[in-house]
Amino acid sequence: MNQPGHQVVVTGVGIVTSLGVGRAAHQAVLSASQAPAPVTDSEQFAPYTIHPLPEIDWSQQIPRRGDQRQMENWQRLGVFTAGLALDDAGLKDDAERCASMDMIVAAGGGERDVTVDTLIVEEARSRNDREVLLNEKLTTELRPTLFLAQLSNLLAGNISIVHKVTGSSRTFMGEEGAGVSAFETAHARIAAGQSTHCLVGGAFISERFDILLVVDAMGLLQSGETRPFWSRTEETGGINLGTGSAFLVLESLEHAEARGATIYARLDSVIGDRGSREADRLEQRMADLADQVAPGATGAGTLIVSGATGIPGLSARERDFLAGRFPEASTCSQAALLGHCIEAQFPIGMALASLAIAQDGAVCPFTDGTNAPMNAAPATALVTTVGHQRGEGLARLSALRS
Amino acid sequence: MTKSAYRDHLGRPIVAVTGMGVVTSLGQGLSDNWAALTSGRSGIHTITRFPTEKLSTRISGTVDFIDVPVPNSVERSYAFARETTLEALTQAGLSGDFGGPLFLAAPPIEPEWSARFDLSDRVPQDQRRGNAYQQFLAVLHARPDPQFYEAIQFGSISERLADRFGTRGLPVTLSTACASGATAIQLGVEAIRQGRTERALTVATDGSVSAEALIRFSLLSALSTHNDQPEKASKPFTKDRDGFVIAEGAATLVLESLEAALARGARVLGILTGCGEKADHFHRTRSSPDGGPAIATIHAALADAGLSEESIGYINAHGTSTPENDKMEYQALSTVFGERMPNVPVSSNKSMIGHTLTAAGAVEAVFSLQTMITGVLPPTINYDNPDPAIPLDAVPNVKRDKAVTSVLSNSFGFGGQNACLVMTAEPA
Structure with missing residues (x-):
């Protein structure tokens, strides 16, 4: 699906996870001599374990208090991380290039007012005119600005306001697949000459009861005693949600070179698909993706950043497929270290892969034991995402050797 | 036809529309909708779906005549989209697996209060x-x-459409607020121009009217409170306009490269000639007062189409009936069209169907194409007290017979979203 045309390169990386804020913090993780300990919180949302937001000084990227107040943490995190990416690409103060920059954001929904929702639920239990109560309470209790903090496309809207990125603004939704489609679309547009530079990414906050509900309605969250990623069972559930955001600046090679940008990696190909997961249909689809994205590859010199969710059966199927298809590759499980970040999962994987390719020397395994270490910087990275319910994606990034 | 006849002014594949389907509060299907729209009928009514006591707005253009197994916005949005897609594929003469990508504009999803x-x-x-x-x-x-669980996943609607119609690849579910329908079409046009596909299914749907949705927009003072005469509430470009009327609907357009469409003998309904977009950084809900981003969006669409403003024969306005939008839209249009402005008819479908939010851009694209096909301009109804600050030819109250060969359609939304489409009649 990816046509030859303009080459697409990564020139800016903004990343925030439970392990820290910014590119340098994550480069330190990737180049460490041993796997870092995940940062988790098993108490605040017990019986669930989540990976929390690191300490952030929002005003570093969102200078106006008024702007900060118009958002809740989901939008703040995305706007903050988008700012990091623009800074990293050397475009933060380039008004002209921001004004012509395209943008695709992978989004879910923003925070609800749990206090108001609880008030209504509690009062409704003793009323038989619940819908009238609802009208009354929502009218008097809802904060007008909260609607805007909940709206999916207002993460992008706030990036326009705070960072003046206004070439275009598109918001993709649909859980993990949104992150894949965002990169697939941005890549296709730049490759075809429809865009020269594009900000792509997403954000996800696990520290929300309302978001835990969205995933655990299917009983997919790991609960009770914390368990290592590959030791979870169907009975105890599989997913620990993460908190994180990644935004990348993608550019055509010509556009990047003309302004003397630093290039992390070339984004060769990115494709998503979906369909039944019965029998071996998932594996067949993954094989088709691999045929298109990395034809003939065995994984030599390749780092695979796997976005496996932690759902035991599904994650094992992906692991087995990757081991069979790319036997020489080293695979890192992103969620084992950072938790699963739904819409932001694929963008975070893309950020980590870009940093790994650009670094000197060995890449640290994300977790001890199950992930093979990588003794030199990878020439190629593959990024996978297998959505917790639907949607799969695969991308290939390469070192751009002159 | 020579090869170059299938390419546009930039050497890209020309994108044809070969199938259309639409649902609004006026009815199901293009034929019923067009009959109502050209006779100046309103679909806006008093809400019966849920109690409206204590609400400041009690009217809407809900679509209540399509059966859903469970009353929630995912089921409604899916059902509307399924119906319009069946209609569009039938018109396009396509059956079996669609075999191209799906671009779906769908409302953000939250659990229902029920x-x-x-x-x-x-x-x-x-x-x-x-x-x-x-x-x-x-x-x-x-x-x-x-x-x-499925009723609260953002990916549920496209998943079901993809299965039902056999689309290819990972569908895109998108939101650019009230510009979403236009963005879905733009994504389809781009995919065909990229050579990634010969056809794309572009769908926009919104079945999300609920008490909470009404209250949220009311808290932003965005809605008309003209409850006593619902059919008169949406009155774009008038002095009395007091907000938009929230509504539901859906539309599907089958897009194909002109070459592929003609090769299979399809009837070409019109050409998607140009798309433009530009984000606004002025405010979360308000547009730049000078209309700068809207102007840039219209210019971008015209440039993409390779047309000058002189060739535009009719404008399908965003025309929400809010004080601010209509003023800003006039400011933008009059800047682009200059002295010609009084001579370019501009009408707002929203005067009859209300604001179908996520679906609006695609619903209005269907009506724009139908305008060219039939040579009839749908009116702006309720145009009883024109705003003198907005001196437009709004096609007041009664349809007008007029052959047009190119139409411009605007969509603007919260979050600084602006999109514009240029459509032209199929080449003779």
Whole structure:
């Protein structure tokens, strides 16, 4: 699906996870001599374990208090991380290039007012005119600005306001697949000459009861005693949600070179698909993706950043497929270290892969034991995402050797 | 036809529309909708879906005549989209797997309040502690609920459409607020121009009218409170306009490269000639007062189409009937069209169907194409007290017979979203 045309390169990386804020913090993780300990919180949302937001000084990227107040943490995190990416690409103060920059954001929904929702639920239990109560309470209790903090496309809207990125603004939704489609679309547009530079990414906050509900309605969250990623069972559930955001600046090679940008990696190909997961249909689809994205590859010199969710059966199927298809590759499980970040999962994987390719020397395994270490910087990275319910994606990034 | 006849001014594949389907509060299907629209009928009515006591706005253009198995916005949005897609594919003469990508504009999803109340009832007495979500989590963790789960996933609607119609690849579900329908079409046009596909299914749907949706927009003072005469509430470009009327609907357009469409003998309904977009950084809900981004969006669409403003014969306005939008839209249009402005007819479908939000851009693209096909301009109804600050030829109150060969359609939304489409009649 990816046509030859303009080459697409990564020139800016903004990343925030439970392990820290910014590119340098994550480069330190990737180049460490041993796997870092995940940062988790098993108490605040017990019986669930989540990976929390690191300490952030929002005003570093969102200078106006008024702007900060118009958002809740989901939008703040995305706007903050988008700012990091623009800074990293050397475009933060380039008004002209921001004004012509395209943008695709992978989004879910923003925070609800749990206090108001609880008030209504509690009062409704003793009323038989619940819908009238609802009208009354929502009218008097809802904060007008909260609607805007909940709206999916207002993460992008706030990036326009705070960072003046206004070439275009598109918001993709649909859980993990949104992150894949965002990169697939941005890549296709730049490759075809429809865009020269594009900000792509997403954000996800696990520290929300309302978001835990969205995933655990299917009983997919790991609960009770914390368990290592590959030791979870169907009975105890599989997913620990993460908190994180990644935004990348993608550019055509010509556009990047003309302004003397630093290039992390070339984004060769990115494709998503979906369909039944019965029998071996998932594996067949993954094989088709691999045929298109990395034809003939065995994984030599390749780092695979796997976005496996932690759902035991599904994650094992992906692991087995990757081991069979790319036997020489080293695979890192992103969620084992950072938790699963739904819409932001694929963008975070893309950020980590870009940093790994650009670094000197060995890449640290994300977790001890199950992930093979990588003794030199990878020439190629593959990024996978297998959505917790639907949607799969695969991308290939390469070192751009002159 | 020579090869170059299939390429546009930039050497890209020309994108044809070969199938259309539409649902609004006026009815199901293009034929019923067009008959109502050209006779100046309003689909806006008093809400009966839920009690409206204590609400400042009690009117809407809800679509209540399509059966859904469960009353929630995912089921409604899916059902509307399914119906318009069936209509569009039939018109396009396509059956079996569609075999191209799906671009879906769909509303952001949250649990329905009825579902929250239902969960609340399932919480045992001795577990009624903590916040509402802690209580719901305890219930669902003990007993997962796949039906509730699917009703709160953003990817549910495109998943079902993809299965039903055999689209290819990972569907895109998108939101650019009230510009979403236009963005879905733009994504389809881009995919065909990229050479990634010969055809694309572009769908926009919105079945999300609820009490909370009304209240949220009311708190932003965005809605008309003209409750007593619902059919008169949406009155774009008038002095009395007091907000938009929230509504539901859906539209599907089958896009194909002109070459592929003609090769299979399809009837070409029109050409998607140009798309433009530009974000606004002025404010979360308000547009730049000078209309700068809207002007840039219209210019971008014209440039993409390779047309000058002189060739545009009719404008399908965003025309929401809010004080601010209509003023800003006039400012933008009059800047682009200059002295010609009084001579270019501009009408707002929203005067009759209300604001179908996520679906609006695509619904209005269908009506724009139908305008060219039939040579009839739909009116702006309720145009009884024109705003003198907006001196437009609004096609007041009564349809007009007029052959046009190119139409411009605007869509603007919260979050600084602006999109514009240029459509032309099929080449003779």
